[in-house]
Amino acid sequence: MTTTELGGRVRRGTRAGTIATNVVIAAGTLYALLPLLWLLLAATKNAEALFSSNLLDVANFDLAGNIEALLDEDDGLFLRWYANSILYAVIGAAVGALVSTAAGYVFDKYSFRGKKQLYALVLISVMIPGTVLALPMYLIASRLELANTMWAVFLTVLFNPFGVYLARIFATGYVPGEVLEAARVDGASELHIFFRIGLRMLGPGFVTVFLFQLTSIWNNFFLPLVMLSDEKLYPLSLGLYSWNSQATITPEYYPIVIVGSLLALIPLVVAFLMLQRYWRSGLTAGSVK
Amino acid sequence: MTATIETPPVATQAAKQCRRPSETRVPGQQRAVVVLLAPFAALCLGVFVVPAAYAIYLSVFSQLHSGLGFGNGRTVFVGLHNFVVVLTDPSFLRSIGVTLAYIVLFIPILVVGSLAFALLLDSGLARARQFAQTALFLPHAVPGIIAAIIWLYLYTPGISPVLALLYDLNIQVDLLGQTLLIPSMVNIALWGGLGYNTVIFYTALQAVPREVMEAAAVDGAGAVRTALRVKVPMVRASVVTVGMFTLVGTLQLFTEPMLLAQSTPLIGNRFTPNMYIFDAAFNRSNYGLASAASVLLLVLCCLLSYAVARYSSRGARA
Numbered sequence: 001m002t003t004t005e006l007g008g009r010v011r012r013g014t015r016a017g018t019i020a021t022n023v024v025i026a027a028g029t030l031y032a033l034l035p036l037l038w039l040l041l042a043a044t045k046n047a048e049a050l051f052s053s054n055l056l057d058v059a060n061f062d063l064a065g066n067i068e069a070l071l072d073e074d075d076g077l078f079l080r081w082y083a084n085s086i087l088y089a090v091i092g093a094a095v096g097a098l099v100s101t102a103a104g105y106v107f108d109k110y111s112f113r114g115k116k117q118l119y120a121l122v123l124i125s126v127m128i129p130g131t132v133l134a135l136p137m138y139l140i141a142s143r144l145e146l147a148n149t150m151w152a153v154f155l156t157v158l159f160n161p162f163g164v165y166l167a168r169i170f171a172t173g174y175v176p177g178e179v180l181e182a183a184r185v186d187g188a189s190e191l192h193i194f195f196r197i198g199l200r201m202l203g204p205g206f207v208t209v210f211l212f213q214l215t216s217i218w219n220n221f222f223l224p225l226v227m228l229s230d231e232k233l234y235p236l237s238l239g240l241y242s243w244n245s246q247a248t249i250t251p252e253y254y255p256i257v258i259v260g261s262l263l264a265l266i267p268l269v270v271a272f273l274m275l276q277r278y279w280r281s282g283l284t285a286g287s288v289k
Numbered sequence: 290m291t292a293t294i295e296t297p298p299v300a301t302q303a304a305k306q307c308r309r310p311s312e313t314r315v316p317g318q319q320r321a322v323v324v325l326l327a328p329f330a331a332l333c334l335g336v337f338v339v340p341a342a343y344a345i346y347l348s349v350f351s352q353l354h355s356g357l358g359f360g361n362g363r364t365v366f367v368g369l370h371n372f373v374v375v376l377t378d379p380s381f382l383r384s385i386g387v388t389l390a391y392i393v394l395f396i397p398i399l400v401v402g403s404l405a406f407a408l409l410l411d412s413g414l415a416r417a418r419q420f421a422q423t424a425l426f427l428p429h430a431v432p433g434i435i436a437a438i439i440w441l442y443l444y445t446p447g448i449s450p451v452l453a454l455l456y457d458l459n460i461q462v463d464l465l466g467q468t469l470l471i472p473s474m475v476n477i478a479l480w481g482g483l484g485y486n487t488v489i490f491y492t493a494l495q496a497v498p499r500e501v502m503e504a505a506a507v508d509g510a511g512a513v514r515t516a517l518r519v520k521v522p523m524v525r526a527s528v529v530t531v532g533m534f535t536l537v538g539t540l541q542l543f544t545e546p547m548l549l550a551q552s553t554p555l556i557g558n559r560f561t562p563n564m565y566i567f568d569a570a571f572n573r574s575n576y577g578l579a580s581a582a583s584v585l586l587l588v589l590c591c592l593l594s595y596a597v598a599r600y601s602s603r604g605a606r607a
Contacts, residue, residue: 021412022415024406028421029425031480032425032480036431038439038443039439102328106325106326121337124591127537127591127593128591128594129537129538131541131543132563132583132590133341133344133583135580135583136344137340138570139576140343155332161333190321191320191321193321194321194325221432221434221543221544236432240438241434241547254448258442261438265432265435268430268432271430272430273423279426280488283488
């Protein structure tokens with residue numbers, strides 16, 4: 001038995017325990033990373049090498065060829081999907097996060113009639129799967145002649161009750177009431193206080209909500225599937241899905257789908273690696289009470 | 290439809306009770322509340338309240354199609370008929386069965402697995418904890434459809450290095466066959482969710498007071514005993530919350546089976562409840578049936594979220 005001091009915590013453990021612990025964690029790490037490594041390697045292979053399944057053979061390196069084939073497919077449709085995804089996700093998350101942050105701030109800082117009921121609605125809608133409401137939303141959208149337009153997807157993804165919930169928690173933590181009182185004494189209007197002081201103090205909260213919403217819009221599959229029939233309006237998720245359905249008939253699509261998938265997940269993985277602390281704060285604020 | 294939107298009398302009464310003199314009201318706040326809350330309130334109405342009310346409305350009507358097309362059918366009030374049809378439809382019941390089988394396999398593995406990783410990371414024996422957490426979490430950043438594509442290819446003979454390796458060892462498995470289809474789907478979800486929940490549990494474990502652990506050590510409890518008898522009970526609330534959230538998530542099962550359906554005949558159009566709704570609405574244009582199934586799922590989700598809310602608030606008080 002040894003007593004070790006690690007991370008400020010006193011623990012007892014045996015050598016065997018240490019080895020077993022690290023073996024299991026290493027196995028988990030490999031389980032998480034190997035499929036991504038496979039995607040990375042497979043994306044560099046030409047079609048024949050992909051099927052010969054000799055993944056580590058560098059002789060068949062043809063990443064550039066695959067990317068070229070991807071961009072050539074259907075007159076550069078992939079780039080259009082990429083642009084659509086960026087448009088839906090970046091602008092949608094920015095506008096949506098602002099809407100959610102403002103609402104969360106109001107819920108935390110003001111008392112008004114019907115607040116409890118409205119907030120209860122927020123909490124209920126956090127748990128409601130969007131898929132359940134997709135059909136009535138589609139029918140409403142088609143009545144308003146919004147179905148099969150970018151607006152049908154864009155307007156819908158702005159609604160983020162989980163963002164309101166997170167923003168309220170952040171408003172409690174980051175914006176002290178005294179600051180608002182001081183601003184009021186100085187004669188600032190309530191709106192001025194929010195945009196000039198509250199929003200600035202809520203910066204990290206805004207980034208967290210933005211990040212969570214960005215991911216969920218980038219991942220969104222069901223809603224565009226229901227709303228869009230014109231493939232020029234597709235986001236990446238739906239586009240890759242439709243190309244994958246071709247791959248089972250025409251195997252030439254396999255390398256295209258693989259390299260397309262790799263390119264489609266790069267922005268999210270990079271964002272995650274750079275902004276880990278925001279993820280963590282959102283995750284723990286939202287899930288552990 | 291309007292009845293749902295208008296504030297019911299009970300709610301108004303409750304709102305009046307809410308307005309106690311102790312709650313400070315800032316002069317001039319009304320304008321701020323209206324301006325800052327209006328965009329969210331409008332979205333809530335347009336994207337949640339109205340569609341939910343419309344789904345309930347649609348669920349009690351049937352369309353008798355006289356000819357072609359959309360909206361040309363005659364709409365008849367049928368009461369709860371659509372609900373009866375859904376609940377006695379063998380394909381719907383089968384989709385519920387699939388979901389249950391999936392849940393029974395997925396939730397215990399996910400919760401036990403991520404709790405185990407969190408406990409190992411928290412045990413003080415783990416090296417490179419930060420790296421391990423990042424690596425475990427990384428699959429969560431991968432969009433669901435792309436995770437499904439990656440694993441579909443890893444399940445496909447001829448492309449998959451895993452299957453090639455097993456073949457060399459004289460083991461032949463059909464990962465998209467009858468027996469392994471649901472485990473294969475569970476694996477995709479597990480890959481995406483394990484690290485996410487590990488981070489949640491790990492954070493909860495870090496909040497367990499040091500003194501408690503020291504006391505356990507003084508009492509002679511070993512690492513395993515401390516983990517199971519001391520730490521796990523202290524993070525019970527977050528275990529239950531995670532389990533319930535995951536449960537609600539699995540009720541939405543759609544993306545992965547839709548993608549895998551492209552490669553296996555075993556996944557039909559009505560494989561999960563959500564696929565059933567999609568099929569009823571967009572392949573069969575039976576909006577009444579689709580809405581009734583949606584409302585059933587909606588009610589189930591509401592009940593579950595109510596249970597979560599009840600449980601979490603009780604946990605917070607304790």
